[in-house]
Amino acid sequence: MAERRVLLDTGPLVALLAESDGRHRLCVEALASLPPPLFTCWPVLTEAAWILRKQYRPLDRLASAHNAGIFEILSLDGGSLIEIAAIMRRYEDSGVQFADAALAHLADRENIREIFTLDRRDFSIIRLKRNRALKLIPDIPTEPAR
Numbered sequence: 001m002a003e004r005r006v007l008l009d010t011g012p013l014v015a016l017l018a019e020s021d022g023r024h025r026l027c028v029e030a031l032a033s034l035p036p037p038l039f040t041c042w043p044v045l046t047e048a049a050w051i052l053r054k055q056y057r058p059l060d061r062l063a064s065a066h067n068a069g070i071f072e073i074l075s076l077d078g079g080s081l082i083e084i085a086a087i088m089r090r091y092e093d094s095g096v097q098f099a100d101a102a103l104a105h106l107a108d109r110e111n112i113r114e115i116f117t118l119d120r121r122d123f124s125i126i127r128l129k130r131n132r133a134l135k136l137i138p139d140i141p142t143e144p145a146r
Contacts, residue, residue, distance in 0.1 A: 005110065006137065007103050008038035008071050010047040011118030016070070017052060017061045023118060030116065030138035037072045038116055041106060043099035045073070074106050083109075087126075096122050107134055 015027040045062060052058035065071060076084070080102070087101040096104075100122045103115060108128050114135040117123050123136055 004035050004114070005112045006034050006038050007107060007112050007115040007117075007134075008040040008044065009103060009115055009117035009119055009123075010044050010051065010099055012116045013040070013044065013048045013062075013065070013071070014051045015118070017048070017058075017065060018055055026138060026140075027116075027118075031070070034116060034137065036069050038070060039074050039106065039110070039112065040071050041074050041076055041099070041102050043076075043102045047097075047099050074110065076102060076105075080105055080109075091122075091126065094122065094125055096126065100126070104128065104134075 011023070012027045012030070015021040015023040016031060018024065021027075048062060049058050052061065055061065066073070083105045084098065084101045087104050088096060088098065091101070100119065104126045106112065107115065113128075113132070114137055115123060116137045118140070120136065120140065123134055127133060
């Protein structure tokens with residue numbers, strides 16, 4: 001059986017590092033069930049640093065999480081930029097952001113099929129090669145339409 005690998009999106013990373021975040025507990029509990037390390041990329045870390053900017057030493061928090069083995073950073077190169085741009089064009093009408101497109105690219109490139117994300121809007125529509133959807137973790141029930 002192949003090693004289980006999971007991508008890490010911005011929302012859970014921020015929730016894990018900010019105890020005041022409303023989804024902190026949910027993400028801590030979900031993290032406990034995931035195989036370390038999770039995999040992410042610089043665009044996600046940039047978003048997280050921006051969101052955490054009012055926290056005490058946000059880059060130290062990110063570095064500590066990395067040093068603790070919570071996540072590894074996957075590389076992106078010039079070829080990755082071309083692929084990420086293609087994903088962003090494909091989902092242009094949906095407003096998929098750069099970090100999300102980068103994660104979708106890495107999912108395809110690294111053959112990763114699961115993502116730890118709170119972003120149901122974008123990752124529920126993104127499809128990988130061969131029309132495959134990512135498995136979204138944690139399983140967050142959707143609220144009924146009103």
